[in-house]
Amino acid sequence: MSTATALTRRYDAVVVGAGLAGLSAALALRPARVLLVAAGPMDQAASSLAQGGIAAAFDPADDASAHAADTLAAGAGLCDPRIVALVTAAAPAAIGRLIDHGVAFDRDDTGRLALGREAAHGHARIVHAGGDGTGFAVTAALTRAAAAADHITWIAASAAALWTRDDDVVGLVLRRGEATEAIRAGAVVLATGGIGALYAETTNPTAARGSGLALAARAGAALTDLEFVQFHPTAIAAGGDPLPLATEALRGAGARLVDETGTPIMEGIDPALDLAPRDVVARAVYGARRRGRTVFLDTRTAIGDRLPALFPTVASLCRRAGIDPLRQPIPVAPAAHYHMGGIAVDRHGRSSLKGLWACGEVAGTGLHGANRLASNSLLEALVYGERVAHDILGRAGDRAAAGKAPKTVPARPAPSPRLRRLMSDQVGVVRHAAGLDAALTVLAGQAPDDDDALVARLIAYAARARRESRGAHCRADYPLAATARRFTFTLAEAMADIAADPALPSRARA
Numbered sequence: 001m002s003t004a005t006a007l008t009r010r011y012d013a014v015v016v017g018a019g020l021a022g023l024s025a026a027l028a029l030r031p032a033r034v035l036l037v038a039a040g041p042m043d044q045a046a047s048s049l050a051q052g053g054i055a056a057a058f059d060p061a062d063d064a065s066a067h068a069a070d071t072l073a074a075g076a077g078l079c080d081p082r083i084v085a086l087v088t089a090a091a092p093a094a095i096g097r098l099i100d101h102g103v104a105f106d107r108d109d110t111g112r113l114a115l116g117r118e119a120a121h122g123h124a125r126i127v128h129a130g131g132d133g134t135g136f137a138v139t140a141a142l143t144r145a146a147a148a149a150d151h152i153t154w155i156a157a158s159a160a161a162l163w164t165r166d167d168d169v170v171g172l173v174l175r176r177g178e179a180t181e182a183i184r185a186g187a188v189v190l191a192t193g194g195i196g197a198l199y200a201e202t203t204n205p206t207a208a209r210g211s212g213l214a215l216a217a218r219a220g221a222a223l224t225d226l227e228f229v230q231f232h233p234t235a236i237a238a239g240g241d242p243l244p245l246a247t248e249a250l251r252g253a254g255a256r257l258v259d260e261t262g263t264p265i266m267e268g269i270d271p272a273l274d275l276a277p278r279d280v281v282a283r284a285v286y287g288a289r290r291r292g293r294t295v296f297l298d299t300r301t302a303i304g305d306r307l308p309a310l311f312p313t314v315a316s317l318c319r320r321a322g323i324d325p326l327r328q329p330i331p332v333a334p335a336a337h338y339h340m341g342g343i344a345v346d347r348h349g350r351s352s353l354k355g356l357w358a359c360g361e362v363a364g365t366g367l368h369g370a371n372r373l374a375s376n377s378l379l380e381a382l383v384y385g386e387r388v389a390h391d392i393l394g395r396a397g398d399r400a401a402a403g404k405a406p407k408t409v410p411a412r413p414a415p416s417p418r419l420r421r422l423m424s425d426q427v428g429v430v431r432h433a434a435g436l437d438a439a440l441t442v443l444a445g446q447a448p449d450d451d452d453a454l455v456a457r458l459i460a461y462a463a464r465a466r467r468e469s470r471g472a473h474c475r476a477d478y479p480l481a482a483t484a485r486r487f488t489f490t491l492a493e494a495m496a497d498i499a500a501d502p503a504l505p506s507r508a509r510a
């Protein structure tokens with residue numbers, strides 16, 4: 001352990017993370033003095049990798065309530081309907097702000113926004129930019145805006161600890177190389193993204209390792225829905241880390257999932273076939289692979305040689321992986337893709353700790369419930385980034401004295417391959433008590449200051465506690481759904497449960 005150097009700077013707000021959530025929050029915090037902290041370059045933000053697009057009800061036949069209904073259906077009984085209504089209603093205005101920032105969304109021949117359709121959406125409502133390069137286009141536009149904004153100071157550093165005083169977050173400790181620095185802030189916003197890099201097979205960048213979750217957990221914040229990890233059914237299985245993604249929109253355009261004999265794998269599984277909900281398709285691909293089949297996404301008949309024009313990102317990812325999708329089907333596998341749970345926040349993005357807000361994938365707002373509807377996460381990042389900023393700007397008064405700066409843990413290497421394998425094998429697409437207990441036992445033996453192991457342990461704990469199958473959480477030993485309820489806990493509560501009886505966490509019954 002080392003102690004952070006003495007306080008050198010103070011900001012109105014520190015925003016950690018420069019994906020869509022952090023960038024939106026930082027920009028909307030004007031005129032407050034903002035420190036924007038990002039551990040990695042733009043491609044370490046999942047936002048820049050997004051291919052599908054952003055959901056918003058623009059079609060005259062569509063409206064926010066239909067978007068909300070689809071979101072609630074995907075969430076399998078665990079969405080917060082008030083949050084769903086709020087976010088879906090805010091979607092068109094959020095897209096409008098991106099247009100103001102210069103994002104050139106794709107348009108149809110009449111000049112209207114071109115709207116794509118994705119699985120489990122009842123209407124065509126996905127806006128995209130540069131075909132399947134939406135995430136890059138949007139993140140680049142907001143990155144340019146943030147770099148030019150005079151109220152934002154942007155530094156490359158890693159948030160290593162929250163600075164708390166009497167359960168009040170008063171700042172944080174940053175690490176740059178071996179140096180640490182304590183920063184005082186009127187507000188701290190965590191926008192650190194997801195947890196996919198804790199899994200061996202993931203579509204997420206290495207930075208998506210739940211570091212914001214670990215910081216909030218150690219500071220005592222409430223966490224929610226951690227067991228709900230969405231696995232994307234069609235990561236391109238041709239090596240690489242992260243695995244490149246073959247967007248769901250390919251199946252929307254008619255691509256089929258087949259095995260090595262060309263037999264469609266979704267027949268007899270779901271009436272919607274290849275457009276079944278993402279968790280159903282992920283389990284079908286997982287099951288076929290477990291039975292020794294090789295699974296492919298065949299785009300040749302439905303999309304054919306239009307693929308490079310319609311899906312330039314997928315075409316280029318295939319090329320880099322040595323696959324020619326015009327001539328051969330694309331090998332695919334499920335991969336950890338999105339974390340529905342996170343730091344429990346209210347409708348303003350406030351956590352249970354005064355002074356701490358969270359937005360984007362690291363937050364658990366209640367929008368996604370047990371399963372995220374495709375293209376709702378960029379939307380949530382945009383809407384909540386703004387909500388957090390407005391809430392912070394609306395607060396009156398100064399903060400308590402900060403006291404002594406906290407200690408920090410040593411710099412972290414990349415997540416260990418052993419931990420990632422354990423998570424994919426035992427806390428993955430299909431779970432059961434024996435596997436989750438095995439994971440909890442291994443994770444209990446890791447160093448107490450290992451944030452990756454801490455977050456992995458909390459996910460395994462929540463998955464062990466939820467003795468039912470719901471949405472993206474599939475328990476082979478509890479295949480049916482039980483009473484719908486969210487599971488929210490603090491680190492101290494989880495550790496007390498684990499110490500008392502890992503097989504029967506008392507919090508799960510609360």
Ligand SMILES: Cc1cc2nc3c(=O)[nH]c(=O)nc-3n(C[C@H](O)[C@H](O)[C@H](O)COP(=O)(O)OP(=O)(O)OC[C@H]3O[C@@H](n4cnc5c(N)ncnc54)[C@H](O)[C@@H]3O)c2cc1C
Binds near residue numbers: 020022046135211
């Ligand atoms: C391949 C792929 C395709 C996707 N496609 C879509 C899609 O089409 N539509 C959709 O809605 N969603 C999609 N998603 C999900 C969506 O991209 C993410 O949920 C969303 O971008 C999360 O945004 P964020 O701002 O919360 O996090 P991110 O964009 O991941 O940004 C996190 C930021 O935090 C920084 N960071 C992390 N830890 C620290 C730390 N300790 N200190 C400092 N900085 C830190 C990172 O460097 C990064 O800047 C996709 C995801 C992937 C991986």
